[in-house]
Amino acid sequence: EAGVTQSPTHLIKTRGQQATLRCSPISGHTSVYWYQQALGLGLQFLLWYDEGEERNRGNFPPRFSGRQFPNYSSELNVNALELEDSALYLCASNYRGGAYGYTFGSGTRLTVV
Amino acid sequence: KQEVTQIPAALSVPEGENLVLNCSFTDSAIYNLQWFRQDPGKGLTSLLLIQSSQREQTSGRLNASLDKSSGRSTLYIAASQPGDSATYLCAVGDSNYQLIWGAGTKLIIKP
Numbered sequence: 155e156a157g158v159t160q161s162p163t164h165l166i167k168t169r170g171q172q173a174t175l176r177c178s179p180i181s182g183h184t185s186v187y188w189y190q191q192a193l194g195l196g197l198q199f200l201l202w203y204d205e206g207e208e209r210n211r212g213n214f215p216p217r218f219s220g221r222q223f224p225n226y227s228s229e230l231n232v233n234a235l236e237l238e239d240s241a242l243y244l245c246a247s248n249y250r251g252g253a254y255g256y257t258f259g260s261g262t263r264l265t266v267v
Numbered sequence: 268k269q270e271v272t273q274i275p276a277a278l279s280v281p282e283g284e285n286l287v288l289n290c291s292f293t294d295s296a297i298y299n300l301q302w303f304r305q306d307p308g309k310g311l312t313s314l315l316l317i318q319s320s321q322r323e324q325t326s327g328r329l330n331a332s333l334d335k336s337s338g339r340s341t342l343y344i345a346a347s348q349p350g351d352s353a354t355y356l357c358a359v360g361d362s363n364y365q366l367i368w369g370a371g372t373k374l375i376i377k378p
Contacts, residue, residue: 160310187366197356197368210365244310252360255301255316260309 158259179247273369290357298360
């Protein structure tokens with residue numbers, strides 16, 4: 155069974171640009187979560203999508219947005235990139251609600267220069 | 268507001284030792300608790316998931332226990348190996364399907 159896949163693995167952008175990160179959940183999982191992990195810091199919850207709807211959002215500005223497609227894959231968009239957006243972005247999936255735990259992908263390392 | 272604490276923040280032990288990592292939480296109304304490991308710069312690997320109705324889970328050399336009444340979980344690693352070196356994270360699942368994270372324990376196993 156394929157795990158949670160994220161692309162790209164690494165992404166380098168210039169301040170002010172937009173970044174798009176992608177996540178494919180485990181087959182059968184309907185929920186996708188996005189987390190930010192800045193270097194040396196803990197995981198910060200960004201967004202939760204389930205059945206195509208945004209269910210919850212962390213304490214991040216509106217320039218962090220995303221969507222979930224009918225096949226349950228998801229995109230995270232970060233507009234007007236700032237240097238402090240440089241971080242490891244992790245995607246996780248589960249079958250609605252987390253009763254069976256979360257499965258994480260390997261992450262996308264975003265570097266803003 | 269749920270708070271999750273992991274002690275110690277860092278731990279260095281010789282290979283072969285048995286060790287215990289601790290996770291405590293302030294609100295006993297949890298949905299489940301999950302232990303993860305994270306290698307430097309990598310994603311998270313799920314180790315064990317304990318539902319709120321369970322007392323412990325085992326996988327190979329790992330055993331995780333849960334005591335909701337005291338707000339504690341422990342991760343026991345038997346016969347530690349250098350490959351066990353990583354940061355171990357505890358996450359509590361609340362009734363809103365949110366994971367509340369501990370800051371992690373950085374474990375170094377010396378050969």
